[in-house]
Amino acid sequence: MQIAISGNIGAGKTELTKLLSRHYGYRAIYGPSEENPYLNSFYEDMRRWSFNMMIHTLYANIKQLADLQASGESFIRDRSLYDDAAIFAPNLNAMGLMTTRDLTTYTKLFDMTYSLLPKPDLLIYVRGDVPTLIRHIQKRGRELESSIRLDYLTNLNNRYEQWAEQYDGKMLVVDTDELDFVENREDLGHIIEKIDAEFNSLFGRQGTETERR
Numbered sequence: 001m002q003i004a005i006s007g008n009i010g011a012g013k014t015e016l017t018k019l020l021s022r023h024y025g026y027r028a029i030y031g032p033s034e035e036n037p038y039l040n041s042f043y044e045d046m047r048r049w050s051f052n053m054m055i056h057t058l059y060a061n062i063k064q065l066a067d068l069q070a071s072g073e074s075f076i077r078d079r080s081l082y083d084d085a086a087i088f089a090p091n092l093n094a095m096g097l098m099t100t101r102d103l104t105t106y107t108k109l110f111d112m113t114y115s116l117l118p119k120p121d122l123l124i125y126v127r128g129d130v131p132t133l134i135r136h137i138q139k140r141g142r143e144l145e146s147s148i149r150l151d152y153l154t155n156l157n158n159r160y161e162q163w164a165e166q167y168d169g170k171m172l173v174v175d176t177d178e179l180d181f182v183e184n185r186e187d188l189g190h191i192i193e194k195i196d197a198e199f200n201s202l203f204g205r206q207g208t209e210t211e212r213r
Contacts, residue, residue: 001026001199002068002118004080007126007176008156009148010133010140015182016126016174016191017078023192029068029077035060043148050092051102057084058106062113069117080123085110086163091155119169122198127164128176130154136176172198 003026005013014030021028038053061081068075089106092098098106128136130153137148164171172194179187 001074001122002120003076003122003124003195004120005076005078005124005126006080006083006160008128008133008160009153010136011126011128012136012176012182013078013126016124017076019181019188020192020195021076024074024076027073027075029064029075046092046095046097046152050098051106054084054089054092054098054106055109058110058113062117065117077120080120081114081117082123082163082167085114087156087159091152091159095152095155121170122195123167123169123171124174124195125160125164125167125171126174126176127160128157130157132177133157170198 003020005017005020007013017028017030020026036053036056038049038056042049042053061084065077065081068077085107089098089103089110093100093103130150133153134150164173174181174191179190181188181191
């Protein structure tokens with residue numbers, strides 16, 4: 001079983017990954033962004049370092065997911081492979097922070113490697129309005145996020161909404177404006193109930209397909 005959790009910066013992906021991993025006993029996997037040697041430079045000068053940052057992230061994500069796929073483990077991953085290609089890279093280009101030439105090169109590399117990896121069995125999209133995201137970012141107090149621009153967060157949010165409407169896999173939407181799954185265990189239980197229902201639907205469909213064979 002492979003679960004990916006997507007959402008904007010500050011949406012609560014990491015906390016939800018921890019909580020669901022603990023509940024289901026699946027391995028918690030965190031994207032390799034903290035190890036990206038370009039990340040601090042990117043936040044200081046996005047136009048100069050955007051392509052370097054995105055290419056390194058693509059490499060690290062592909063390697064991590066390929067290793068996980070080979071292991072056969074069930075896992076919950078903080079951030080999906082799609083976030084960068086569908087959200088962050090096009091947004092950087094639209095804001096004039098990544099050239100179209102660089103975006104084209106990045107997209108070609110993504111498309112070439114994307115076909116080698118399966119979709120997650122369930123993708124959880126953690127949605128939040130910008131004021132909620134800012135509140136979460138300020139609460140966790142990460143120094144490298146202190147310079148994130150408001151327009152950058154807003155544009156990302158708009159792109160996440162557009163992408164979620166078009167995603168063709170199995171998706172569960174969690175509204176973090178309405179659900180405080182970190183502080184309120186009832187809210188977390190509500191999310192788990194929905195995930196369990198998705199699991200039952202998934203396993204039932206797989207069983208039917210097996211019977212047909």
